[in-house]
Amino acid sequence: MALSTVFSDALPTKVYRKIVVMFCVLLMSLYFLYYLSDVCHTMPRPVRGSEGYLAADFDEWQSLHRKTLLHKLQVRGYWKGDMPEKYFRDLRLQFQSFNLNRQTGDGGSVVGNPLPSTLSFSGDGVRKLPQAIIIGVKKGGTRALLEFVRVHPDVRAVGAEPHFFDRHYDEGLRWYRGLMPKTLDGQITMEKTPSYFVTKEAAARIYAMSKDAKLIVVVRDPVTRAISDYTQTLSKKPDIPSFESLAFKNRTTGLIDTSWSAIQIGIYAKHLENWLLYFPMGQILFVSGERLISDPAGELGKVQDFLGLKRIITDKHFYFNKTKGFPCLKKPEGSSKPHCLGKTKGRTHPNIDPEVVQRLRDFYRPFNMKFYQMTGQNFGWDN
């Protein structure tokens, strides 16, 4: 009262009133701002579609799933610029799954506050464990087969090699399923990891997941496969010894070094014996790596039959790219542009001493014969 008297005495009444009004407005504004910030904090975040995640959500997901993410970053083909758009699509699918899992409590290792239930994503379907797996062989043409078969509308495949049954088995089936794309009823989930075929434990592990799993093996002449394998290693480590010196334990006696993985992988009959302990022959399809190049539609016909799919992929889906020297897809899955596999496929092989090649042919012949006998198919590598 005394203060107002002093002020009202010192200032003209009009000015004094204006100051009081402005002070009140300021106080009200401050209170209003304070109130708003509190309300916003408790309000649900805006609903975003599958294409519009907040960067913060992605960062949080990224750190929580660092291990999975790192694994995916190592995926051959994507990170080397082979198919970046597919890589990012897979990554986005995982992010969707992560958020849905957080909402449904399905994410085993997820920690922290769940996102508000109003956050939803448009992707339909559920993640299932694969019903069909391309288990081998390395350098057989497994990438081409996966890219070709996933053109089928009833096939959904994970682009990356999950390496679950060899390297990441301890992560558990929930982790593995989390890597899979979502499928609708009637769609088949697939993955490819070529090293499974030569991994001792893989057959028993896949059987433990599903005794009905359908297995596909792309096989290729073991001699060219070995050279292809060596070419890949050479491209990463140019200082390695020559193919000729690695192929032999003793070059003078002609003793082959079967402990060298490039040689070992090609002894198909031996690896197959292990798979037959768990799976009947009818559950394994052998695709010819050579015919996958010369007649992709023909091989894809067999694959579709084996998977119980309508024959949708035909020769209309392929064109032969002369520069690349391989069949390519006119319309790959999720794209309308023609696409060939990347630079890591179809590398020029080094010239190998013809005598060494002949020695290897002699070495593989009995194993190939056994393999033809076991599978009931002659792949023509010894003609």
Ligand SMILES: Nc1ncnc2c1ncn2[C@@H]1O[C@H](COP(=O)(O)OS(=O)(=O)O)[C@@H](OP(=O)(O)O)[C@H]1O
């Ligand atoms: N359509 C098409 N385009 C490109 N390449 C094709 C195709 N079909 C089969 N191939 C052959 O696939 C070989 C690589 O096999 P993988 O994909 O199984 O290799 S990997 O194990 O995944 O590294 C690769 O071997 P290299 O030629 O030795 O590189 C190709 O010969």
